[in-house]
Amino acid sequence: MTPNESLRALRDQTPLVHCITNYVAMNVAANVTLAAGASPAMIHAAEEVADFVPVAGALTINIGTLSAPWLDGMLMSAKTAKAHAIPWVLDPVAHFATPYRARAAQDLLALGPSIIRGNASEIIALAGQGGAGKGADSGDRVADAQQAATDLAQWHGCVVAVTGPVDLVTDGSRSVTVRGGSDLMPKVTALGCSLTAVMGAYAAIAPPRDAAVAALLHFAEAGERAGVTADGPGSFLVRFIDQLYTLQPGDLDEGRLSWL
Numbered sequence: 684m685t686p687n688e689s690l691r692a693l694r695d696q697t698p699l700v701h702c703i704t705n706y707v708a709m710n711v712a713a714n715v716t717l718a719a720g721a722s723p724a725m726i727h728a729a730e731e732v733a734d735f736v737p738v739a740g741a742l743t744i745n746i747g748t749l750s751a752p753w754l755d756g757m758l759m760s761a762k763t764a765k766a767h768a769i770p771w772v773l774d775p776v777a778h779f780a781t782p783y784r785a786r787a788a789q790d791l792l793a794l795g796p797s798i799i800r801g802n803a804s805e806i807i808a809l810a811g812q813g814g815a816g817k818g819a820d821s822g823d824r825v826a827d828a829q830q831a832a833t834d835l836a837q838w839h840g841c842v843v844a845v846t847g848p849v850d851l852v853t854d855g856s857r858s859v860t861v862r863g864g865s866d867l868m869p870k871v872t873a874l875g876c877s878l879t880a881v882m883g884a885y886a887a888i889a890p891p892r893d894a895a896v897a898a899l900l901h902f903a904e905a906g907e908r909a910g911v912t913a914d915g916p917g918s919f920l921v922r923f924i925d926q927l928y929t930l931q932p933g934d935l936d937e938g939r940l941s942w943l
């Protein structure tokens with residue numbers, strides 16, 4: 684499915700996306716997902732996720748503000764998604780920061796995500812190849828995460844998306860980079876977490892690799908346009924949400940892609 688076909692399908696179908704994300708991201712990720720063209724639901728209790736996952740088009744799991752009851756809900760929801768063949772996206776925020784978080788990320792990874800989305804440091808560390816992350820922020824270059832992304836994709840039979848100034852998507856055999864966005868994007872918290880939610884939205888209507896590329900192009904285009912008139916991170920976020928909403932099928936520029 685081409686990126687513009689995916690955007691059309693997203694707008695036509697407005698899929699329900701079950702998002703388990705962190706306290707920092709919950710509001711911005713819900714607004715970004717709505718603006719992009721899907722219907723987000725932020726639901727995390729272990730007591731209810733097994734009933735909710737099967738009615739969603741996709742599930743996203745982000746470990747940003749982890750605690751034991753939330754982790755129970757994450758593991759339960761990922762198992763349920765797998766059992767119902769519902770696509771799910773893993774965002775292993777700062778999983779290298781503590782042993783508890785690292786264990787949680789590996790336990791979730793073992794449940795077979797359709798897409799892993801992280802910054803360069805998160806992807807390098809997830810593959811056990813080191814990394815120089817500072818909490819939720821990356822200290823590594825996307826190009827240096829290419830081998831780790833390819834390895835993870837092959838080991839786990841999934842798509843891996845690495846984000847930064849230029850993004851990278853791989854399914855373990857073919858890789859593509861995505862140019863665009865704005866250098867204000869890493870100055871607004873939780874845009875990566877919000878991207879994970881939008882990737883889930885696209886995964887509800889397109890195969891995983893097409894979904895990852897379409898979500899990244901949607902962000903790249905909206906981010907670049909928003910950056911033109913923003914005065915700083917605050918006004919950027921408002922303009923970015925408006926641009927995500929304003930973009931129409933036909934506006935996603937495949938000229939931003941380079942297949943490797």
Ligand SMILES: Nc1ncnc2c1ncn2[C@@H]1O[C@H](COP(=O)(O)OP(=O)(O)OP(=O)(O)O)[C@@H](O)[C@H]1O
Pocket residue numbers: 776801802803819820821846847848849850863864865866867868869871872873874875876877878899902903906
């Ligand atoms: N310097 C940059 N120039 C252009 N776009 C960028 C830049 N840095 C990040 N982005 C874009 O910002 C979005 C979020 O990616 P990023 O790598 O910052 O996620 P993250 O580190 O997981 O963020 P967070 O944890 O704060 O949610 C992606 O769409 C990415 O392409």
Ligand SMILES: Cc1ncsc1CCO
Pocket residue numbers: 705707708747748776819872873875876
């Ligand atoms: C800042 C921050 N801390 C935990 S999660 C989060 C949002 C960006 O990942």
Ligand SMILES: [Mg+2]
Pocket residue numbers: 776777801802819875876
């Ligand atoms: Mg992140």
